[in-house]
Amino acid sequence: MTTDIDFSAKPVAGVDTHTDTHTVATVTATGRHLATETFPTTRAGYTHLTEFLNKHGVGTVGVEGTNSFGAGLTRHLIDRGYTVVEVLRPKRSIRRRDGKSDPVDALAAARQVLSGEGLSTPKDSTGPVESLRALQITRKQLVSTTTTLITTIKSMLVTAPNDIRARYGTMTNHTLVNALVYCRPSPDLSDPRNGVLTSLKILATTYRALRVQCDELEARIAALVSMINPHVSNIVGCGALVSADLLISIGDNPERIHSEAALANLCGVAPLPASSGRTNRHRLNRGGDRRANSALYRIALVRMRYDQRTKAYVARRTAEGLSKKEIIRCLKRAIIREVYRVICTKRSTPQPRDLRRDELKELRIAKQLTQVYVAQHLGCAPARISDIETGKRPLTELASAYEKFLKTA
Structure with a gap:
């Protein structure tokens, strides 16, 4: 930047x-x-x-x-x-x-x-992303407060009278909160039992009210994210809250980020050179915007669990000897490409299933052609032919040339 x-x-x-x-x-x-x-x-x-x-x-x-x-x-x-x-x-x-x-x-x-060293264009704070930032900050603070409240409730139950602990101690959080909201402690606070129940009821009531506000804020954040960039939901694993974190980190003026590499550096997923003399290596980038880095991490986790293409990639890289942390770092750097295309250049990213060209692969095999042979005639690397067939990258112009070549071959 x-x-x-x-x-x-x-x-x-x-x-x-x-x-x-x-x-x-x-x-x-x-x-x-x-x-x-x-x-x-x-x-x-x-x-x-x-x-x-x-x-x-x-x-x-x-x-x-x-x-x-x-x-x-x-x-x-x-x-x-x-x-x-x-x-x-x-x-x-x-x-x-x-x-x-x-x-x-x-x-x-x-x-x-x-x-001229270390200068960057400041983020614009006069657009809708600034509103999104305020809503996100408020929701995160409320979620943090609800976590503290439920922890306090569980802690008080540990030292509560035996009958209260026996009744509420084994309940799940949701059931526990609802039960405490509707409990009726006696007004005689000289009895510790009534004092504990009164405190638990107040904590549970506050917790439930804050959760309702969190849900309302999440709905408003989702609507604002759709208004700012309707294509961001096309990124696999990118929900409303994760999208909000990415948009906030990039700002109302995404044009200030001039390249994909600059965005990777901003998010702390660009490996930094650490070479000296005969040593040639890179080290982990511990800088960058930690909010955006956390959002990329959550996207990677979702894809590792639910996205079939990512599962296959993880299996292949694991077989090559990479650890889970190293694989996640590679995934985050790959996800940045989609994020840059969608948010910084404001272009839609179709779902991976929409990009697959199985019919091209079947036609190529039927004509007994290899990817290397096709790539030589189209003047590209064989990996690009694989990208088209598996839907890894759109490559619209090359895909059209590939389809035309197969029909005339």
Whole structure:
């Protein structure tokens, strides 16, 4: 998600963002420090910050945390025609050399804009994906609360009076909650039995109310996901909640992700080179957006259990000696291809069964032709012929040429 910027010898600015204040530093096109000033995070503060940038002729601003503390400032600057890029926080080597303070960090951000390293286009937070993010955050918090509530109920049952523990202790969660909601403890709280039952009833009632709200939020999330991208449900194993996580990570402006490799790097599924001298190897990428990485993991698990093509792939890779973790890493990298095509380029991905061309395979076998022979005549690799027949990839143009070749052969 790197961005190419033509600074045209204009001064640039860097912003170190915080909850209450933003510190801005401006530098010339050669890196010479011009000025530094701190502004409050209010509407008036944003206005004064813009006047400060205009005073120094700044056209490009590097903001740290464009999707957190700097979200409001980012929207303000973009609305007023500034080019805004997201910068990374200063490296430890720079902090050891120059120290740590808001002016120092702002100056480092401005010089990072000049260097062009580690820059990215900020996510747009003015579209429907921002609404989706708010709904998803709320639902996850409510689900976390319900988990805490049911754990508290089970813990209280451990030390409850014997008759209460004997009655409710063996119930499943759903049955337990319903039974506690309709229990009728006596108002005499001097008896521990009534105090425990009253507490359990309140916890169960709160749990059930929160579960209803979670279901309502999930329905709204599903509707919003369909509105944002109706094709995302075509990805095998990608439900509404998983789709929401992917859309949130990519943002309202998916065009900022310029390639499939960039998306893989964003999601932390692109192996990183770790070679040195005679050693040639790659290592696991532990960075990236962990929300998106988790979504890809859930898609991979669903496919490993229910998708026949994935089951065959897992069996083949297991026979080759790969572990389950290694296979899942390979699957996540393959899933990224579909995600990029559907979300970033907004093209539909048909179900795998719609892509199979069994009739081409049968016709080829009937004419006693091998995949290698066909591939040589079509000028492609034999693996592409296999992809067409099994439905692994659409390859529409090559499939048409393959079909025409078989009819005339």
